[in-house]
Amino acid sequence: MKKIAGLFVLVLGLVLALAALAQGALLINGAGASFPNPIYTKWFSEYGKQAAGVQINYQSVGSGAGIKQVTDGTVDFGASDGPMNDEQIKAFQDKHGFAILHFPTVLGAAVPIYNVEGVTVALNFSPEALAGVFLGRITKWNDPAIVSANKGVKLPASDIVVVHRSDGSGTTYIWTDYLSKVSDDWKNKVGKGSSVNWPVGLGGKGSEGVTGLVKQTPNSVSYVELIYAAQNNIAYGTVKNAAGSFVKADLAGVSAAAAGSVKDMPDDFRVSITNAPGKTAYPISSFTWLLVPEKFSDAGKRDAVKTFLKWALKDGQGYAEALSYAKLPKPVVDKELKAIDKIQ
Amino acid sequence: MSRLRWRKFVSGFMLTMTGVCALVAVSVLFFILGYLLYHGGTSISWNFFTKLPTPVGESGGGMANAIVGSAKLLALATLIGVPIGFLGAIYLAEFSGSSVAFVVRYAADLLNGVPSIVIGIFAYAIVVLPFKHFSTLAGGVALGVMMIPITLRSTEEFLLGVPRALREAAMALGASKWKTIATVIVPAAYRGILTAVLLAFARIAGETAPLLFTAFGNEYWSPGWNQPTASLPAMIFKYAIAPYEDWHRQAWAAGLVLLGLILIINIFARAILARGIAVPRS
Amino acid sequence: MATTTTTVPNAGPVSGSRSFLHRLREGDEIARIVTFLFAASVVLVTLLLVFELWQGSVLPRHKFGFAFFRTSVWDPIFDQFGALPFIYGTLVTAGVSLFLAVPLGIGAAIFLAELAPARVSDTLEFFIDLLAAVPSVIYGLLGVFIVVPLMRQYIQPGLKSVLGFLPIFSGPAYGIGFLTAGVVLAIMVIPYIISVSREVLLSVPRDQREAALALGSTRWESTWKVVVPFARGGIMGSIFLALARALGETMAVTMVIGNTPIISASLFSPGYSIAAVIANEFTEATGELYTQSLIELGLVLFLLTFVLNGLARLLIVATSQRGGGTGHA
Numbered sequence: 001m002k003k004i005a006g007l008f009v010l011v012l013g014l015v016l017a018l019a020a021l022a023q024g025a026l027l028i029n030g031a032g033a034s035f036p037n038p039i040y041t042k043w044f045s046e047y048g049k050q051a052a053g054v055q056i057n058y059q060s061v062g063s064g065a066g067i068k069q070v071t072d073g074t075v076d077f078g079a080s081d082g083p084m085n086d087e088q089i090k091a092f093q094d095k096h097g098f099a100i101l102h103f104p105t106v107l108g109a110a111v112p113i114y115n116v117e118g119v120t121v122a123l124n125f126s127p128e129a130l131a132g133v134f135l136g137r138i139t140k141w142n143d144p145a146i147v148s149a150n151k152g153v154k155l156p157a158s159d160i161v162v163v164h165r166s167d168g169s170g171t172t173y174i175w176t177d178y179l180s181k182v183s184d185d186w187k188n189k190v191g192k193g194s195s196v197n198w199p200v201g202l203g204g205k206g207s208e209g210v211t212g213l214v215k216q217t218p219n220s221v222s223y224v225e226l227i228y229a230a231q232n233n234i235a236y237g238t239v240k241n242a243a244g245s246f247v248k249a250d251l252a253g254v255s256a257a258a259a260g261s262v263k264d265m266p267d268d269f270r271v272s273i274t275n276a277p278g279k280t281a282y283p284i285s286s287f288t289w290l291l292v293p294e295k296f297s298d299a300g301k302r303d304a305v306k307t308f309l310k311w312a313l314k315d316g317q318g319y320a321e322a323l324s325y326a327k328l329p330k331p332v333v334d335k336e337l338k339a340i341d342k343i344q
Numbered sequence: 345m346s347r348l349r350w351r352k353f354v355s356g357f358m359l360t361m362t363g364v365c366a367l368v369a370v371s372v373l374f375f376i377l378g379y380l381l382y383h384g385g386t387s388i389s390w391n392f393f394t395k396l397p398t399p400v401g402e403s404g405g406g407m408a409n410a411i412v413g414s415a416k417l418l419a420l421a422t423l424i425g426v427p428i429g430f431l432g433a434i435y436l437a438e439f440s441g442s443s444v445a446f447v448v449r450y451a452a453d454l455l456n457g458v459p460s461i462v463i464g465i466f467a468y469a470i471v472v473l474p475f476k477h478f479s480t481l482a483g484g485v486a487l488g489v490m491m492i493p494i495t496l497r498s499t500e501e502f503l504l505g506v507p508r509a510l511r512e513a514a515m516a517l518g519a520s521k522w523k524t525i526a527t528v529i530v531p532a533a534y535r536g537i538l539t540a541v542l543l544a545f546a547r548i549a550g551e552t553a554p555l556l557f558t559a560f561g562n563e564y565w566s567p568g569w570n571q572p573t574a575s576l577p578a579m580i581f582k583y584a585i586a587p588y589e590d591w592h593r594q595a596w597a598a599g600l601v602l603l604g605l606i607l608i609i610n611i612f613a614r615a616i617l618a619r620g621i622a623v624p625r626s
Numbered sequence: 627m628a629t630t631t632t633t634v635p636n637a638g639p640v641s642g643s644r645s646f647l648h649r650l651r652e653g654d655e656i657a658r659i660v661t662f663l664f665a666a667s668v669v670l671v672t673l674l675l676v677f678e679l680w681q682g683s684v685l686p687r688h689k690f691g692f693a694f695f696r697t698s699v700w701d702p703i704f705d706q707f708g709a710l711p712f713i714y715g716t717l718v719t720a721g722v723s724l725f726l727a728v729p730l731g732i733g734a735a736i737f738l739a740e741l742a743p744a745r746v747s748d749t750l751e752f753f754i755d756l757l758a759a760v761p762s763v764i765y766g767l768l769g770v771f772i773v774v775p776l777m778r779q780y781i782q783p784g785l786k787s788v789l790g791f792l793p794i795f796s797g798p799a800y801g802i803g804f805l806t807a808g809v810v811l812a813i814m815v816i817p818y819i820i821s822v823s824r825e826v827l828l829s830v831p832r833d834q835r836e837a838a839l840a841l842g843s844t845r846w847e848s849t850w851k852v853v854v855p856f857a858r859g860g861i862m863g864s865i866f867l868a869l870a871r872a873l874g875e876t877m878a879v880t881m882v883i884g885n886t887p888i889i890s891a892s893l894f895s896p897g898y899s900i901a902a903v904i905a906n907e908f909t910e911a912t913g914e915l916y917t918q919s920l921i922e923l924g925l926v927l928f929l930l931t932f933v934l935n936g937l938a939r940l941l942i943v944a945t946s947q948r949g950g951g952t953g954h955a
Contacts, residue, residue, distance in 0.1 A: 012423060027564070027571060029478070037586075041563070042399040057572065059561040060582070062909035068917075073476050088912055161800070166885030167906040191703030195907050202800065202896050203885025205906065206585035212770055216778065217800060231588065323400065355846035359741060365733030366742070369816055370750055373757045376768060380760075428664050435661030448665050450935065451672040453866055457931030458675065459874035459901035461908065462924040469678050492668055494867060498822060501860045505829045522657040536825045543758055543821055550761030553876050553905055581763045581877070599764045606759035610752070 026300055030058040032066020032079025035108055035170040035225055036288045039323050040079065043316045047308055054304045063170045064194055070291050071095060076301055078291035081108075081170020082177070082194065083270035098294040101343065102269045103336055104287040105312060107258050107326035109226040109249045110174045111236035111284070115214050116141055116221075117156050123237040124149040124246045127275075127283075130239070131183035133160055133221060135190075136200035141219060149246070156219070163213045163222035166203025168195040174286040175223045178274040223284075226254070227324040241283040242275050253282030254326040262331045269336070285326075295344050302343060309340050377603075384600030387593035392601070397563055397579070400588055407598055409565050413480070413573035414549070414602070417559060420484025420569075421548055425491025426541055432492075433499035438525055449497065456493035463489055464554035472558060478572040483559030487548040494547065498540030502533040542613060546606050552577040576602045676928065683922035685915050694922065700887045700903070702911070707919035709926050711887035715804065715897035716930065719879060720872040722808025722893065723815060728865060730812075731819030732854075735861075738820070739827035740849050751824060758817040766881035769810040774801040774882055777809075782894055797892040800884065805893040807883040811875055815868035822867065826860025827853060862942055866935065873931055876901040900927045 030040075037060035044056040061069075063080035070078030071092045083102055084092070092100040112125055129145040132138035138145055141155045165172045176192040190196050202217075204210035207228045214220045226249045229236045238246040247253045257276035265271060275283045292309070296302035313336055317327045328336075391406045398405030436445045458466075467486035472478055506529050514524040530537070555561075560572035561582075576598050583595035686694060686707060697708020738747045778801025785795045830853050838848035854861070884896020885906060900923050911917040 025564075027562075029560070029572060031560070038400040038588075044563070045399045045402075055564045057562050057564060059572075061556060061561075064912045065909035067912055072473065074472055074478060085912075166880065166902075168909060168911065193703045195702045195911070197699065197701035197703065197706075198886075201886070202802065203898075203906075205880050205885065208585040209770070209881060213802070216775060351844050351847065355844035358846045358850070359737075362733040362737035362741065365730045366737040366750070368730060369734045369754065369820060372813055372816075373753055376757065376760060376764075377753070379768065379772075380764065428667055431661045432665035432668050435658070435665040439658045439661060440665070444665075448668055451669045453870065453935045454928060454931055455668070455672050455675070456867065456870040457873050457927070457935070459876055459904060459924065459927060461876050461901065461905050462679070462874075462921075462927070463675075465682075465908070465921065465924065466675050466678050469682070470674070489671060492671070493870075496668060497863055497867070501822075501826065501863050502829070505826065505860070507831060520654050522653040525657070536829065539755070539821060539825055543755060543818065546755060546759035547871075549759055550764075552761065552763055556909065577761045577763065580761055584763055584767055595767075599761060602761060603756060603759055607756060610755065 025053045025055045026304060028054065028056045028077070028301055028304055029075040030056060030066075030077045030079060030290075031061050031069045031075045032058075032291070033063045033081045033170045033288055034060035035063075035081045036079065036106055036325070038227065039106055039316075039320060039325050042319050042323065043308075043312055046319070047311055047316075050311075051304070051307065054308075056304075056308065062168055062194070063173065064168050066291065070100065070293065076296075077293070077305060079105075079289065080291060081286060081288045082173040083272075083289060084291065092293075096293065096295075101292050101294055101339065102289045103292060103309060103313075103339070104269050104289050104328060104332060106317075106320050106328065107254045107273075107285060107287055108174075109254045109257075109282055109285040109326075110171050110178075110223050111226050111229050111249045112221060112223055112239065113211065113214055113229060113234050113236045114221040115218060117158065117218055118154060120235075121153060122235065122248060123153065124240065125237050126240045127178075127182035131179050131186050134162060134164075134179060134199070134201070135183070135186060136162070149240070158219040161217050161220040162198075162201030163204055163210055163217070163220050164198050164201045165207075165210055166205050170194060170286075170288065171207070171223065171225050172196065174274065174284060177272055177286070178284045181272075181275045226250075230324045239283050241279075241281050242277050243279045243281070245279055247280065247282045249282045249284070251321055251324070251326045253280055254285040255329065257281040257283070257285040258287070258326065258329050258332070262329050265332060265335060267339075269332075269339075287328075292343060294342060306340055306343055310337065313337060380596060380600050380603065383593070384596035384598075387597035388600065392594070392597055396565070397574075400586075400591070403590060405594070407574070407576065407579055407594065407601075409562065410574040410576045410579045410598070411601065411605075413559065413562070413566060414576040414605075416480055416566075416569075416573065417483045417487055417555070417575055418545065418549055420480070421487035421491055422545065424485060424488025425544065425548075426495055428488075429492045429495025429544070430499055430537070430541075433496045433503060434525060434530075436496075436500045437503035438521065438529070449500070452493040452496045455489070456497070459553070460490065460551050461553035461556070464557045467554065468557040475570075477570070478558060478560035479570045480559055480566060480573045481569045482557075483555050483573065483575070484569075486554035486558045487551065490548050490551065490554065491544045494544035495541055498543070499533075499537045502536030502540070503529060505536065506532045538613060542610055545609065549602060549606055550577050552581045676925075679921055679925040679928065683918045683925055686919040686922045689915065694919075695926070698887070698889065702907070702913075702916050705913075705915050707915070707922075709900070709923055711889050712898050712900040712903055712923060713926065713930065714889045715883065715887075715899040716873060716901070716927065718804050718893070718897065719807045719811055719883065719899055720869060722805060723811035723872045724865070724869060726809065726812035727816045727819055727868060731816045731864075731868070732823055732861065734816075735820045735823035735827060736849060736854070739824045740845075740853070747824075751821065754817050754820050757813075758821070762814070762875060762877040765810060765814055765878040769806065769878055769882040773806055773810055777801045777803075777806050786894075793891040794893045797890070797894045799894050800896065802882050802884040803894050803896045804883065804890075807879050807897070807899070808893070810878050810882055811872045814875060814878060815871050818867045818871060819861075819864045822864035823857070823861045826857040826864075829860075830856045858942075862938070866938065869934065869938075870931065873927065873934075874901055876905040880905055900924070900930075 040058050066078035066080050069075040126149050142157045173194045180187040180192045204213040207224045210222050214222050238248040240246050256278050257273045260276040260278045261271050261273045313333050320327045391404050394408050395406030463486050467482050471482035471485050514528045555578050561578050562572045562574045566573035580595045580598045583591035694709050698710045699706045699708050782799035789795045835848050838852040879899050880902035886896040887898045904920050908920050
């Protein structure tokens, strides 16, 4: 027994000693979307090299968690792939007494991936086809809705296996936001959100889970982020945009989608750019936002956050394309730089 | 066939079957270890142990802060979970009446069945929200709470398994109850108790879900107990489901390191604590 | 003869008859109080947890009431939440895992405790304990990379061709689903059963075995009819541990179960468990009703564990033997 007691005291002592260690640099905590995680971690790391003594710790726990944590006040800023809705904004306002601000940072897209027996080319998907498949109305690959867009491709008469994300995710938000716009049925039956009641399909956890399922399951179809497909060399299809052309997702197409939104950009930057107008626009694109409180009680944190935002909107944009994100359009950047001054 | 021949046949057959069971269990185990070794072993480097994580695309990153973070979390969890489980079990086995024992055992079994993510939510409500930030402390509390039931139930089992003769002998020699427990009963049940504690330790060492809302995660070093911290299981989770090959390799390596750490602690603990009364092995 | 009234200190049994101060000085009372406090803290923590869960789920409890248990719809957009598919999935996967793990585990434990030489037994046990340390995420990954393809390509079609007339083996074979989740869970809980059962079997006094053998039983009979029942309590305890782990396992299950809230008789069908849906959706749940419905699911799991534990205990009491074992509930 003595040995146990001795060990216990030793560990206790160690624990207490560690508690006494002085605090290091200024640590700013952020939480939220996993969609932009690669670029955010790149940014925070690069910025940290320049700004001595500032450490920005970002954890990609999900858009919803980001919104929740920043509202609870347990992190200094949040990040989300879908803008906060009015209810959430009001909740923040009520709790803190000041507003929460949205700052778009980069652009990304969601693409359809599939594994169809005998098909090696990029399939074209019309909005009706996508909505029908995910609603469970279109059940076979050789359905006219799919065949008509893919002349010359031999599509089997097999059942379509739909795969979707089981974890709440920004990618699902973008995908369902698009489907809600192009299909009234979808809008009324399912709606848009980071987690929805999918009419059909299997759930895979994370982009990895979904891709794995698609790879292993013949005649399956799903959706993932563009960056994920690009980084992992996964074949993806084209989507017909509002102007009628089939566009394969790439940075140019995403930027084109954003360009259309510039004129009507609201002051709070909460805008959806799915199914955007424009001949080359990719229809399933989206901004992703940083959620920053209007007031900071700690002056050090406030200044660090403001300086970082300015850096991200200017120098930070240079890192976007290498990681398969599209840069923000210049008018949006200018508008945001002005909005940064709102933070006190 | 005579009755005896049949019984002997059954005996031989069933005992062989148990051998088969053991073989199946063990081969699955070795397969898993082998897989981990193969995938993780190739990615372990000096960098892994000494460097902080780097962003995507940059190589040379490591999980040094996660290793330290896990060590701190587990130390705190053990400090919380083991005393409560161990001393509580002593009460159940030695002092309590059957109704109190029933309630406590039941509570422990319930606690054990709570999904780890719900424990995380619980720790979030009682440690993170009041202090308004994530912390190593909250993570330690969450893991510690998870350790309690296994430690308690198993320790109690083994204490009760100590032969009555030993207790009576101690009493006959005039030892008070406390002395009996400390010097006779606990040492006699050492092996089992240690097994139980190590099992509980191993279990929580690999848990991710409770840490998501308590320790949160940290790309940097986390001094003291009041800040969020990285941990090996959380890093494994993050890296394993990411789309980057480099991160996958690091995830396997982290899994291997975690296992290695548990192994070392197992050996260490058995070596220095495993002395006790040698109850003859039947 | 005058009667003396001096009190002779009573050197009898250790509790009850001596004065409080006497017991205090000898440390027994302190020991009793201290250990009682720790034991009570366990109950306190559990109660606190239930309280937090109860408080945290007030909205859906008022809105849905008992319908929460009967409804199968889980719709975060239209705010309809029902727990039935998750309860079903949790029970089925835990059931499959125990069905596989208990016989294998007890068999292996018997082998290690009774037949294997001490060195072999200890070494193997060491490695089996290590299995318990493998993070659940790794189990999930192994499930995805190895078990799922195995299921989809060989095992499920195989079961279907031989036993396909049974409803539990019908339907398309995706590889993921209840059966796969059950198998992965079985692998995860087997170390607990083996480890604890082996220890308990080892602690059975030698004379029990020898008495049985002396009466002419075979090796197997002495093991199965004497030693194992003697260790019954501990073995049941290990099964409880395993059950608890199976009910609450999150990460590994969500990677292989298919994450689809449906109720199906077929084990090949994808499904969902309570722990998996909480893990998947809690981090992104926005809106009070949604978040609180997930917390209510946690409460439901708590209730499930409560009921299952109760049933299992009744089973023990109903079948326990007199005179053997360590005599506790």
